Amino acid sequence: MIAQRLPKPDDISSAVERLKGQAVRTPLLEFPVLNARTGGRVLIKPENLQRIGAFKFRGAFNAVSRLDRERWPGGVVACSSGNHAQGVAEAARILGLDAAIVMPNDAPRLKLEGTRAAGAEVLTCDRVKSDRYAIAAELAEERRAAFVPPYDDLHIIAGQGTIGHEILEDAEDLGAEIDMVVAPCGGGGLISGIALWLKHACPTADIYAVEPAGFDDLARSLASGHRERNLSPVGSICDSLLAATPGELTFEINRNALAGALAVADNEVQAAMRFAFESMKLVVEPGGATALAALLSGRLPVADRTVAIVLSGGNVDPVQFAEILGRRTLS
Amino acid sequence: MIAQRLPKPDDISSAVERLKGQAVRTPLLEFPVLNARTGGRVLIKPENLQRIGAFKFRGAFNAVSRLDRERWPGGVVACSSGNHAQGVAEAARILGLDAAIVMPNDAPRLKLEGTRAAGAEVLTCDRVKSDRYAIAAELAEERRAAFVPPYDDLHIIAGQGTIGHEILEDAEDLGAEIDMVVAPCGGGGLISGIALWLKHACPTADIYAVEPAGFDDLARSLASGHRERNLSPVGSICDSLLAATPGELTFEINRNALAGALAVADNEVQAAMRFAFESMKLVVEPGGATALAALLSGRLPVADRTVAIVLSGGNVDPVQFAEILGRRTLS
Numbered sequence: 054m055i056a057q058r059l060p061k062p063d064d065i066s067s068a069v070e071r072l073k074g075q076a077v078r079t080p081l082l083e084f085p086v087l088n089a090r091t092g093g094r095v096l097i098k099p100e101n102l103q104r105i106g107a108f109k110f111r112g113a114f115n116a117v118s119r120l121d122r123e124r125w126p127g128g129v130v131a132c133s134s135g136n137h138a139q140g141v142a143e144a145a146r147i148l149g150l151d152a153a154i155v156m157p158n159d160a161p162r163l164k165l166e167g168t169r170a171a172g173a174e175v176l177t178c179d180r181v182k183s184d185r186y187a188i189a190a191e192l193a194e195e196r197r198a199a200f201v202p203p204y205d206d207l208h209i210i211a212g213q214g215t216i217g218h219e220i221l222e223d224a225e226d227l228g229a230e231i232d233m234v235v236a237p238c239g240g241g242g243l244i245s246g247i248a249l250w251l252k253h254a255c256p257t258a259d260i261y262a263v264e265p266a267g268f269d270d271l272a273r274s275l276a277s278g279h280r281e282r283n284l285s286p287v288g289s290i291c292d293s294l295l296a297a298t299p300g301e302l303t304f305e306i307n308r309n310a311l312a313g314a315l316a317v318a319d320n321e322v323q324a325a326m327r328f329a330f331e332s333m334k335l336v337v338e339p340g341g342a343t344a345l346a347a348l349l350s351g352r353l354p355v356a357d358r359t360v361a362i363v364l365s366g367g368n369v370d371p372v373q374f375a376e377i378l379g380r381r382t383l384s
Numbered sequence: 385m386i387a388q389r390l391p392k393p394d395d396i397s398s399a400v401e402r403l404k405g406q407a408v409r410t411p412l413l414e415f416p417v418l419n420a421r422t423g424g425r426v427l428i429k430p431e432n433l434q435r436i437g438a439f440k441f442r443g444a445f446n447a448v449s450r451l452d453r454e455r456w457p458g459g460v461v462a463c464s465s466g467n468h469a470q471g472v473a474e475a476a477r478i479l480g481l482d483a484a485i486v487m488p489n490d491a492p493r494l495k496l497e498g499t500r501a502a503g504a505e506v507l508t509c510d511r512v513k514s515d516r517y518a519i520a521a522e523l524a525e526e527r528r529a530a531f532v533p534p535y536d537d538l539h540i541i542a543g544q545g546t547i548g549h550e551i552l553e554d555a556e557d558l559g560a561e562i563d564m565v566v567a568p569c570g571g572g573g574l575i576s577g578i579a580l581w582l583k584h585a586c587p588t589a590d591i592y593a594v595e596p597a598g599f600d601d602l603a604r605s606l607a608s609g610h611r612e613r614n615l616s617p618v619g620s621i622c623d624s625l626l627a628a629t630p631g632e633l634t635f636e637i638n639r640n641a642l643a644g645a646l647a648v649a650d651n652e653v654q655a656a657m658r659f660a661f662e663s664m665k666l667v668v669e670p671g672g673a674t675a676l677a678a679l680l681s682g683r684l685p686v687a688d689r690t691v692a693i694v695l696s697g698g699n700v701d702p703v704q705f706a707e708i709l710g711r712r713t714l715s
Contacts, residue, residue, distance in 0.1 A: 084408070101665040104415075378702035
């Protein structure tokens with residue numbers, strides 16, 4: 054993995070072609086209520102409407118479809134908190150490959166079920182006590198299967214970068230020039246792919262990553278210049294954004310391309326999920342709502358600017374969603 | 385009202401121009417999971433993403449923006465179970481007119497709040513015991529305000545017909561030819577507007593209306609050839625589709641243009657809302673989900689055909705939505 058080169062814009066162009074007819078071409082949505090509230094022109098990229106309910110299918114299909122099948126007779130192995138799991142499982146199903154995925158046993162039910170429904174074998178482990186990377190690596194070796202990393206991979210990053218490509222293409226159709234793109238950040242595959250394309254095709258745009266409070270490893274790494282680690286592996290409702298540290302490749306891109314990284318608290322994420330429900334009619338999972346939460350918190354300089362907000366996923370269990378809706382304070 | 389002529393396709397073309405920059409140009413979405421489940425190619429028209437969270441803004445803005453302001457110094461008056469209320473209130477706000485809306489006191493909180501938030505005066509009455517049409521008509525006369533009917537009006541129907549126009553335009557971009565369009569039906573403004581455009585621009589397509597069980601006045605009217613009434617004014621969760629009888633204008637269009645009308649039970653509607661939540665990440669209100677419910681129930685001949693399904697609105701209270709999510713039977 055570590056010997057991989059950094060992705061280039063051409064790798065994203067190649068991924069755009071490869072994903073045609075496979076990934077959903079998600080729209081770019083505008084909500085007058087959101088423009089009125091923020092004073093900017095807000096364009097929403099709803100990757101919760103993507104195949105498997107999250108952007109992760111893009112990178113997974115881009116990577117898995119390029120594997121040399123003869124070299125990997127055992128198919129693919131991955132480890133994931135849930136969305137990469139479903140992305141790899143769905144890509145393997147489409148391509149006719151075996152898939153085995155190591156997931157934390159406290160992953161949302163929807164993500165565990167979705168991974169199994171795509172035909173993958175699911176092996177669960179303890180989120181904190183087990184090293185699911187080590188388990189997956191061992192499994193891959195045993196089975197002569199390819200390990201598909203969740204973010205720190207040339208083709209994974211390039212696949213997620215197709216989101217940046219689509220944002221610019223659709224913004225042009227709307228007569229809009231993008232000033233800023235804001236996206237959720239865990240290991241950094243999504244934000245680095247988007248940043249890579251934007252810095253190539255729209256270099257004046259500012260790119261911001263939004264992490265969960267307590268998991269601001271990227272913000273601290275940008276400050277120190279080194280890959281910092283989070284202090285705890287638990288303590289946020291954003292189950293999809295709890296990577297321990299920035300990836301090597303993703304950080305190398307992000308340190309040069311990002312305007313900054315912000316952190317949002319659980320209650321801000323929940324408020325954003327309720328706003329998406331009431332005013333946008335979209336179901337967003339906690340980790341998928343951090344960029345929207347940062348926007349609604351008023352901490353981004355969006356007045357009179359055109360800003361694209363990525364909603365990265367919508368795989369939230371009905372029980373958790375109902376509970377978050379119920380916390381609404383009547384105004 | 386009754387002296388109005390029937391709308392023509394040109395009225396829809398005119399509404400398309402009038403709504404530019406005012407209504408949201410909602411996308412046409414495709415979900416691989418829905419194609420796999422139904423065996424057809426399903427294209428979703430998500431009018432829950434429309435301004436005010438429902439299609440009703442289209443007809444309301446088209447009608448209200450054409451009013452002669454000098455003739456109606458008191459602005460506009462409407463009666464509505466909630467979505468037309470918000471549509472008229474929002475159109476009046478944009479156009480700088482006063483608005484007073486008569487609504488049932490059991491309307492969803494989100495709809496009452498949305499109407500007030502747009503600056504309208506809301507007068508509530510009992511859904512069953514009061515005749516909200518009569519109250520609104522009297523109020524309009526008192527105030528020298530224009531009464532904006534919820535469906536039985538040339539410009540209201542033409543405004544809703546812009547949905548048919550957009551479906552065909554976006555289907556062409558996707559390389560799809562529409563074989564069938566299915567939409568929810570209350571008074572019939574939405575379905576008649578869509579049918580009017582489709583019969584003009586794509587006459588081979590079959591258009592189906594979907595009513596709530598117990599409110600199948602259109603299906604019975606199509607069978608008898610006369611406008612039939614529903615037996616009870618209550619008894620369905622589809623609060624937005626409880627009109628007592630088809631409109632005069634809407635029925636005149638629908639009797640000639642529709643392939644048929646189906647009815648769906650509350651439990652089918654709830655299952656469709658859960659499907660939209662889990663697999664499409666969209667929030668749909670009960671009345672907005674009847675066409676999807678008919679599709680998922682397997683009663684539409686969609687195999688190997690391209691079918692557009694209209695989700696007409698998403699204004700459902702969080703408490704009701706949470707309760708419906710909680711009814712999920714674990715599979």
